Amino acid sequence: MVTLDGLTVSYRRHPALHHISGHFAPGSLTAVVGPNGSGKSTLLKSVMGLLPFSGGRVAVSAPRARMAYLPQLAEIDRGFPIDVRDCVLLGCWPAEGAWGGVRGDRLARVDAALHAVGLEGFERRPIGSLSSGQLQRMLFARLLVQDAELILLDEPFNAMDSKTTSALLAMIRQWHQRRRTVIAVLHDDAQVRQHFPRTLLLAREVVAWGPTAQVMTEANLARARRMAEAWDEDADICQVDQPQPQLPLWQKVAA
Ligand SMILES: Nc1ncnc2c1ncn2[C@@H]1O[C@H](COP(=O)(O)OP(=O)(O)OP(=O)(O)O)[C@@H](O)[C@H]1O
Numbered sequence: 001m002v003t004l005d006g007l008t009v010s011y012r013r014h015p016a017l018h019h020i021s022g023h024f025a026p027g028s029l030t031a032v033v034g035p036n037g038s039g040k041s042t043l044l045k046s047v048m049g050l051l052p053f054s055g056g057r058v059a060v061s062a063p064r065a066r067m068a069y070l071p072q073l074a075e076i077d078r079g080f081p082i083d084v085r086d087c088v089l090l091g092c093w094p095a096e097g098a099w100g101g102v103r104g105d106r107l108a109r110v111d112a113a114l115h116a117v118g119l120e121g122f123e124r125r126p127i128g129s130l131s132s133g134q135l136q137r138m139l140f141a142r143l144l145v146q147d148a149e150l151i152l153l154d155e156p157f158n159a160m161d162s163k164t165t166s167a168l169l170a171m172i173r174q175w176h177q178r179r180r181t182v183i184a185v186l187h188d189d190a191q192v193r194q195h196f197p198r199t200l201l202l203a204r205e206v207v208a209w210g211p212t213a214q215v216m217t218e219a220n221l222a223r224a225r226r227m228a229e230a231w232d233e234d235a236d237i238c239q240v241d242q243p244q245p246q247l248p249l250w251q252k253v254a255a
Pocket residue numbers: 011012016034035036037038039040041042043
């Protein structure tokens with residue numbers, strides 16, 4: 001579904017991700033973990049094609065319209081004047097286009113999704129009036145409507161209470177059962193061990209990537225911490241080892 005081949009991404013030529021290679025298989029459910037600043041959000045943004053690479057490439061076998069990305073809540077503009085129903089309706093756009101009109105079947109899908117996340121009665125509420133947990137539920141409803149093949153989630157349970165977390169975890173399980181590919185950035189080791197069969201442990205480079213039990217060992221976690229602590233933000237600017245050919249920012253492989 002997603003193949004990373006020597007992916008290197010830098011901010012002002014300091015690498016946030018360094019020579020990342022590996023594969024997220026179709027239908028896999030993977031947690032991306034690592035210390036603060038280890039490149040997890042940068043990885044998701046790179047897969048979505050939101051950042052230029054300084055080396056390597058990302059190949060995605062899903063069409064752009066079948067990819068969904070949930071950024072961290074802090075990156076969402078809650079002041080945007082839109083109500084809950086219209087915001088969830090936006091989930092229809094990637095696949096069906098903006099000019100398809102608001103048909104009854106689309107509204108029925110939106111209402112079903114709001115029901116699934118426990119937000120009936122919130123349809124006409126401005127998104128700025130929602131609590132963080134309600135906003136996250138609404139964003140999951142939008143993902144439900146979008147019905148993407150590849151779903152990227154950046155800290156989806158951050159600041160959520162246990163009831164909301166359980167509800168959202170159940171939705172992720174359903175996506176996994178339906179063979180969607182899910183990649184989620186997480187900080188809760190216990191949650192990762194319990195719910196995510198595969199894990200990518202990052203410290204700007206790959207520390208370990210594979211079945212969760214083999215990746216989340218004390219030795220690997222300690223190594224990731226050491227690598228993060230040893231990182232020098234003022235180190236010399238990175239030269240990507242091999243000169244890279246000019247590669248497209250976004251490269252798709254036929255589905
Ligand atoms: N827009 C930016 N400009 C400059 N540096 C950035 C930018 N975004 C991220 N970085 C740096 O890149 C590194 C990786 O950041 P990233 O947000 O990907 O890490 P993360 O693992 O998601 O962190 P966290 O767990 O704290 O959310 C950090 O050192 C960060 O300061």
